Amino acid sequence: MSDAVERRRPRTAQQFVLEELRGAITSGELRPGAPIRQDALAARLEVSRVPLREALKALEAEGLVVHHIHRGYFVAELSLADLEEIYRIRALLETEAVRRSMDVGPEDLTATLEAIQREVERAAGAGDVTAMAEANRRFHFTLIDACGMPRLVRMITTLWDATDAYRSLYYTDAAHRAQAVHEHRAVLSALREGDKAAAVHWLDDHRAHAVAALRAVLAPGPAPAAEQD
Numbered sequence: 001m002s003d004a005v006e007r008r009r010p011r012t013a014q015q016f017v018l019e020e021l022r023g024a025i026t027s028g029e030l031r032p033g034a035p036i037r038q039d040a041l042a043a044r045l046e047v048s049r050v051p052l053r054e055a056l057k058a059l060e061a062e063g064l065v066v067h068h069i070h071r072g073y074f075v076a077e078l079s080l081a082d083l084e085e086i087y088r089i090r091a092l093l094e095t096e097a098v099r100r101s102m103d104v105g106p107e108d109l110t111a112t113l114e115a116i117q118r119e120v121e122r123a124a125g126a127g128d129v130t131a132m133a134e135a136n137r138r139f140h141f142t143l144i145d146a147c148g149m150p151r152l153v154r155m156i157t158t159l160w161d162a163t164d165a166y167r168s169l170y171y172t173d174a175a176h177r178a179q180a181v182h183e184h185r186a187v188l189s190a191l192r193e194g195d196k197a198a199a200v201h202w203l204d205d206h207r208a209h210a211v212a213a214l215r216a217v218l219a220p221g222p223a224p225a226a227e228q229d
Contacts (some may be wrong), residue, residue: 001148003005005068011052012051013047013048014051014054014055014058016045016047016051016054017047017051017054018058018059019057021036021055021056021059021065022059022064022161023061025064025065025075026133026164026165026166027066027117027129027164028129028133028168028169030075030165031075031165031169032075032076032077032078032165033074033075033077033100034074034075035071035072035073035074035076036051036056036065036073036074036075038052038056038073041056042226048154052203052225054124057077058162060073062158062161062162063076063158063161063164064076064161070097071219076162078162078163078166078218080215080218081216083163083166083211083214083215083218084211084215085209086159086163087163087207087210088157088158088164090156090160090207090217091204091207093142093152093155094139094144094156094203095200095203095204096147096152096158097143097144097147097149097152097153098143098144098147098196098200098203099123099196099198100147100148100149101110101143101144101145101146101147101148101190102194103201104146104147104148105143105146105147105148106146107133109142109143109191110188110191112142113139113142113188113191114188115145115222116135116138116139116142117184117185119131119135119138119159119180120132120136120139120180120181120184121181122133124171124177124178124180124181127174127177129168129171129172130168132171133164133167133168133171136167136171136180136184137160137164139184140160141157141160143187143191144156144157153164155178158167164218166208166214169214169217170213170214172212173213176209176210176213178205179209183203183205183209184206185200186198186202187199187202187203187206190202
């Protein structure tokens with residue numbers, strides 16, 4: 001096993017397998033609909049089938065994998081309706097979190113986000129999709145965590161986990177990466193100015209552009225007319 005994998009190994013084999021599998025799914029290494037070959041995975045991670053099965057059950061409960069009788073486990077696939085519902089719920093919850101964060105967050109919140117944004121932009125420029133997705137997630141959750149409402153943060157985290165594999169597909173396109181960079185900068189500008197309405201507006205746009213792009217992946221064909229809220 002590589003030194004990098006060894007350093008990531010948590011205290012128990014099940015935790016280790018769970019984190020490795022979740023990372024492979026959310027990074028897009030294991031794509032939606034892909035079969036999870038347990039024998040090969042157990043050999044690769046140097047674990048027995050027992051912690052692997054327990055980790056798969058945990059991921060099934062999270063909605064990241066599905067089990068088909070006589071066929072095994074597969075990475076979960078979302079329908080377009082699922083994706084749009086998740087993003088709609090995210091909009092409702094994240095709006096509350098961001099507004100709260102702007103009221104009670106630490107004084108250095110914007111500076112912290114600016115540092116993370118530099119990582120986002122480096123990854124975007126290099127075309128490193130995995131690093132881009134990871135830095136993007138840290139950007140958003142640094143802002144969300146500042147709300148000081150752990151139950152709300154956990155709910156939002158569950159929604160993000162369900163769509164991370166699709167988010168990686170979004171970042172494979174250079175134009176999408178550039179769009180995300182532009183929107184992050186606009187959010188930062190709104191935060192510096194203390195403008196909650198602008199911050200919420202740009203985050204709404206950020207999600208809407210992702211959904212529009214992923215709609216083309218999940219439902220190829222003519223795009224439906226834009227809805228007006």
